[in-house]
Amino acid sequence: MDPVTPLVVDPSSAEPPYEQVRRQVAAGAAGGSLPPGHKLPPVRQLAADLGLAANTVARAYRELEADGVIETHGRRGTFIASPHLSDPAAVEAAAAYVEVARRSGLSREEAIRLVDDSWTTPRE
Template structure:
């Protein structure tokens, strides 16, 4: 990860693992982290950010589940190739925006039902 900085705001209501996941997903989907580029080890990134290794590991697990990175024993963690026909940028951007919105809504005290209803209403208003 040459010169690309990931930062964590400890005053944010968004959990640190989610901040890491969202920033890396954005860097990958925008092409700033290229396919095959190696990411720091969990321990290294945790040390750089002053966080527990488990926090970074959770972010990496979620990125791996989203097929944005791959971890191979002996080869480290690298940016994964996009699946054939994938709309990686748009899908990742939607996921990032949704996670940020949900974190924001939760920080304001809204629950899942409130958020889902607000999204439904917003779509209905667009259609009228």
């Protein structure tokens, strides 16, 4: 997770462990301690860290995804959802940039470096 906002599961609580995980991640996303785009640990890693069964964490992640709190991107991982990443204008602009970068012969790393440079140095 995040060293600033570790999850804690209380085995003596009447609240099921999956719900404790779900509630804490949702609260972190809503409160900003888990910002949009923050990568969550894989199910098995978080389960091991918390001393839970993988199915328990998987259930929490499924419910969070159904609620739109997180997004799972296969092997890339699970992330706190961002409304900006599904904005059609942003998706179209990113796709257009990638097309131009590829045609220009830029590597992925070079293209990302140009974005980073532009992000930190505003154009006038």
